[in-house]
Amino acid sequence: MTNWKVILGIAKTHLITKMKSTTTASLGVTFGIGAYITLVSFMTGLNGMLDDLVINQTPHIHLYNEIEPSEQQPIALHEEFENALNVVHSIKPKQSQKKIHNALPILNYLKETGNVKGATPQLRAQIFYLSGSIELGGNLVGVDIMEEVRLSNIQDYIIQGTPEALKNNNSGILLGSGLANKMSLSTGDRIQVSTIKGDIFPLKIVGIYQSGIADIDNIQSFTNLKTVQQILGEAENYVTDINVKLNDITEAATMSRRLERQFKVKAIDINEANAQFETGSNIRNLITYAVSITLLIVAGFGIYNILNMLIYEKMKDIAILKATGFSGTDVQLIFMSQAMIIGAIGGILGLVVGYGLTRLIDNVAFETEALPTITTYPINYNIMYYIIGISFALISTFIAGYLPSSKAKRIDPVQIIRGT
Amino acid sequence: MSIVLEAKNINKYFKKPVLFHVLKNLNFKVKTGEFASIMGKSGSGKSTLLYILSTMDTDYEGQLFLNEELVTGKPNTLLSRIRNKHIGFVFQFHYLLSEFSVLENVMLPAKKLGVKSHSEIEYDAMEKLKMLKIDQLAKKRASRISGGEKQRVAIARALINNPSVLMGDEPTGNLDSYNAENVFQIFKQLKEDQGLSLLVVTHDIDFAKRTDRIIQMEDGQIINQ
Numbered sequence: 001m002t003n004w005k006v007i008l009g010i011a012k013t014h015l016i017t018k019m020k021s022t023t024t025a026s027l028g029v030t031f032g033i034g035a036y037i038t039l040v041s042f043m044t045g046l047n048g049m050l051d052d053l054v055i056n057q058t059p060h061i062h063l064y065n066e067i068e069p070s071e072q073q074p075i076a077l078h079e080e081f082e083n084a085l086n087v088v089h090s091i092k093p094k095q096s097q098k099k100i101h102n103a104l105p106i107l108n109y110l111k112e113t114g115n116v117k118g119a120t121p122q123l124r125a126q127i128f129y130l131s132g133s134i135e136l137g138g139n140l141v142g143v144d145i146m147e148e149v150r151l152s153n154i155q156d157y158i159i160q161g162t163p164e165a166l167k168n169n170n171s172g173i174l175l176g177s178g179l180a181n182k183m184s185l186s187t188g189d190r191i192q193v194s195t196i197k198g199d200i201f202p203l204k205i206v207g208i209y210q211s212g213i214a215d216i217d218n219i220q221s222f223t224n225l226k227t228v229q230q231i232l233g234e235a236e237n238y239v240t241d242i243n244v245k246l247n248d249i250t251e252a253a254t255m256s257r258r259l260e261r262q263f264k265v266k267a268i269d270i271n272e273a274n275a276q277f278e279t280g281s282n283i284r285n286l287i288t289y290a291v292s293i294t295l296l297i298v299a300g301f302g303i304y305n306i307l308n309m310l311i312y313e314k315m316k317d318i319a320i321l322k323a324t325g326f327s328g329t330d331v332q333l334i335f336m337s338q339a340m341i342i343g344a345i346g347g348i349l350g351l352v353v354g355y356g357l358t359r360l361i362d363n364v365a366f367e368t369e370a371l372p373t374i375t376t377y378p379i380n381y382n383i384m385y386y387i388i389g390i391s392f393a394l395i396s397t398f399i400a401g402y403l404p405s406s407k408a409k410r411i412d413p414v415q416i417i418r419g420t
Numbered sequence: 421m422s423i424v425l426e427a428k429n430i431n432k433y434f435k436k437p438v439l440f441h442v443l444k445n446l447n448f449k450v451k452t453g454e455f456a457s458i459m460g461k462s463g464s465g466k467s468t469l470l471y472i473l474s475t476m477d478t479d480y481e482g483q484l485f486l487n488e489e490l491v492t493g494k495p496n497t498l499l500s501r502i503r504n505k506h507i508g509f510v511f512q513f514h515y516l517l518s519e520f521s522v523l524e525n526v527m528l529p530a531k532k533l534g535v536k537s538h539s540e541i542e543y544d545a546m547e548k549l550k551m552l553k554i555d556q557l558a559k560k561r562a563s564r565i566s567g568g569e570k571q572r573v574a575i576a577r578a579l580i581n582n583p584s585v586l587m588g589d590e591p592t593g594n595l596d597s598y599n600a601e602n603v604f605q606i607f608k609q610l611k612e613d614q615g616l617s618l619l620v621v622t623h624d625i626d627f628a629k630r631t632d633r634i635i636q637m638e639d640g641q642i643i644n645q
Contacts, residue, residue: 017519325504
């Protein structure tokens with residue numbers, strides 16, 4: 001029979017009379033858990049921000065036409081040479097067009113497919129930006145701007161002007177911020193673009209686009225799909241890329257394989273395109289957990305040490321408790337409950353400290369050219385981390401308390417009483 | 421008269437550092453309401469015997485009966501319960517829990533027993549302290565009272581669950597003659613007023629002579645009882 005009231009009463013008295021040790025042990029746990037919460041919230045916040053930076057600008061599935069040599073040369077189809085060793089020199093890709101064949105029916109098909117949130121056509125053209133005597137090479141991307149706003153967060157990256165302004169102006173352009181700086185242009189100014197063939201078109205700057213990635217901002221601008229088609233002198237079905245946004249991102253890989261076979265186009269899914277970011281996030285998480293677990297183990301050793309000392313000091317008390325009718329299990333429970341109380345108090349305080357520190361970091365200004373939408377350091381407030389934190393505090397104090405308390409359980413009262 | 425404590429053929433060996441036969445085939449009985457003392461020189465095995473009788477030491481051969489019930493071979497948790505309920509223990513060194521108040525020290529075994537409510541236990545404890553004339557110390561920390569007072573608190577604690585037998589291991593060994601006499605009078609009074617059985621290990625020949633019966637031990641054997 002376990003009389004919890006008595007056991008907890010004794011544990012409480014021990015903890016209160018040894019306030020210094022109790023505080024030290026609890027603070028060990030507090031720092032461990034606090035550091036864990038702070039680190040993990042900050043690190044995953046940063047990870048999320050970096051992922052957003054790249055992945056939000058990447059479609060879930062990207063369809064385009066790749067220029068590549070045919071895998072099968074005509075001779076392979078010839079039955080006569082079936083078992084011969086055929087050597088073909090100087091293979092060149094077949095002359096093919098950049099545009100996606102049957103782009104409009106594909107778009108219609110995609111829009112009616114389940115799980116597809118939306119599909120937007122894009123037309124990428126190589127052009128030169130002309131302003132006065134300056135001539136810069138770059139890309140002009142024709143988009144259906146309102147669809148892009150619905151499906152991606154392009155509006156977050158338009159730092160001047162609005163998407164609507166582009167939609168309402170057939171000769172408008174959202175100029176890359178790097179380009180705008182280089183050519184000292186701002187909203188309302190005019191810019192000329194020249195195609196590779198040499199045709200020159202004047203466009204009006206209705207906004208500035210800044211993705212945060214300098215390589216993109218220095219060359220890329222957006223305009224309406226129709227405008228690019230006009231500049232290139234192509235028909236309305238001339239589309240080089242189709243971006244697909246799915247409702248369920250996990251199906252991206254299988255769906256991209258299916259589309260590739262079905263439409264004989266190149267399809268890249270988001271995981272393929274951003275494999276290196278996934279790796280980066282995983283390694284950062286690994287570091288976070290390694291540091292936190294180290295801190296918690298150190299705290300665990302602190303508790304182990306303090307309980308060990310306490311039990312050594314309390315040998316006589318343990319003997320007397322056993323002599324007056326407390327069983328070994330009762331004695332173990334007394335010391336276990338001390339460890340668990342330290343773990344619980346330290347752990348909860350740690351969560352509070354961690355929350356406080358993350359709030360503090362969350363309010364520290366963090367402004368950078370590269371990230372127009374971020375004003376403070378990013379923090380990920382995920383309840384899961386708090387659950388993991390408190391569980392870890394309790395588990396580690398349980399282990400740290402278990403070993404010394406088992407020792408207390410085995411103490412032979414006769415030996416202690418005779419020993420004096 | 422009924423038998424409160426009976427030992428049959430008790431043998432005990434110390435295995436370290438060398439095999440040593442401490443207790444040699446001991447047989448004796450303590451009757452209810454009897455005040456018995458065990459005497460003997462150092463090393464005669466009297467304390468060892470007492471710890472076996474107290475059920476704390478289970479490493480022996482033979483049989484031990486408490487209230488005519490066999491306790492030998494019972495599991496540890498049950499032995500703890502038996503100690504808690506039926507045996508009161510007073511040591512040479514007071515052995516109070518120093519962080520607790522006098523009252524809490526006395527109450528602890530009853531709280532462990534968990535039969536009575538907290539207020540009943542507190543009332544009982546105060547009664548025991550009053551009986552031993554130390555009720556004014558109830559709220560003091562156990563570490564803040566004198567040696568004689570500590571021993572009286574230890575007696576009060578031993579009595580809290582109204583045990584069948586009170587055992588003492590040199591309960592007066594660490595006290596001056598005034599306090600030793602005091603403790604003896606308390607024991608005597610407990611026997612006379614409440615019919616308590618007592619078994620006390622002692623060196624003190626004057627103390628032993630005034631008890632009902634002396635069990636004389638030498639070299640692990642009872643030579644006279």
